[in-house]
Amino acid sequence: MLQEGKEPIVIPKPTLERLKLYHRLLVETDQKHISSEEIAKSLGLNAEQVRKDLTFLKTMGKPKVGYHVETLRQELDELFGVKNTTKVILVGAGHLGKALVNYPGFGNYGIEIVAVFDNDPEKIGTYIKDLVVLSMDNLCRVVKRFKVEIGIICVPKDSAQQVADQLISCGIKGIWNFAPTRLNVPNDVFVVDEDITQSLLTVKHFLELRKQKIERNGERREE
Amino acid sequence: MLQEGKEPIVIPKPTLERLKLYHRLLVETDQKHISSEEIAKSLGLNAEQVRKDLTFLKTMGKPKVGYHVETLRQELDELFGVKNTTKVILVGAGHLGKALVNYPGFGNYGIEIVAVFDNDPEKIGTYIKDLVVLSMDNLCRVVKRFKVEIGIICVPKDSAQQVADQLISCGIKGIWNFAPTRLNVPNDVFVVDEDITQSLLTVKHFLELRKQKIERNGERREE
DNA sequence: AATATAACGAGAAAAATATCACGATAGGTG
């Protein structure tokens, strides 16, 4: 039987990606109103696309004025759930882990790191900002006690899968993975990858394209 | 006059994104051959799409066998220019900068960090791994001397634009931006953003979707 | 108050991307 009734409005993935960019732009701007044209120009898109994207939201623009920045930003905040507090734990107290704990932006996005774990006895007991590094034995206890929703993995890639398994066994359903490897997880667990090697390939590819363009054009000037 | 002659085969952007995933998979696997089906399953795609993507490459699969992992990986290496050495400098010797300098994976991808800069007198002169932190005065000299192609920005977001401008004024044409802000750059400079706030929104959005799903389903079990 | 115009929303058209369907072939099996 086909499921009848209100199907939730699903936002196309490319649109969702752009909505994230709009969000950042709205946070950064000090204008009170902003037009689709201005948004488009800032991000290298075209205005029709911006308007189309924004039709997935309730906020409407006004002719001759544009969109009210504050309203739009708030609706995006809501879409992304920015205002809800999410408790997270972080596994891996290396350089990257330290960098993340010290990252000042989480507060604005409702992310609270409640504990840091590592399995290196040298690191256990040391402080990162105001958090003591705990041993992995404490993982499940802390997850349950603080109702932790997300685990951040920043361990070397060879132990990432193992850490993921431990997190999942403690009931964690969301993983933010900074290890440069693919994780195998059950269907009901989501993984957001922050894999530096992937964007490294992007960087290298850009260089490669430029190189090829120069080769093709010989010594000719471009533009 | 329209330019005649061989136009370079342009790989669609979504395909290119997936090719990066295939690359990682090929690096990780220890199989000698791999089928489109296996690739697809690992990455949650379908086999036809994988095959279609791979038609943009020269490497062909064999019926009953699949694709030769080594060959395919090498062709991807070439596509992304992984084997060419790229000299980069890094600006911002904070936690993140340190984490990056200590990241062991760059070598495999032909990235060599040749210098680290900061404008904090406390940090200038200190060592990160085997690199002395230099003052920004030395920027252009080092860029020219070492033929640096890429600048990595990992300074706080308020100084990111300024650093970008400095890099560009020294002739840098590529920026890998870890600051959570949009950079304004001339057309001939490319920026690859590694903005944690953007993937943070992804994380929050997943949670939000899950929350809404649970609300809709009430106490019903799913699956 | 009438007019002009900047900017919007939305449906239609076009372009890009993903999926399907199927014929071809390499390698295994009897």
Added chain:
DNA sequence: CACCTATCGTGATATTTTTCTCGTTATATT
């Protein structure tokens, strides 16, 4: 050696996404 089947490559089809077009409306101007 002939057949079977897993897997490929590719042209056809379907779907998604982007762009175009145009009618509408809020504000400014005379």
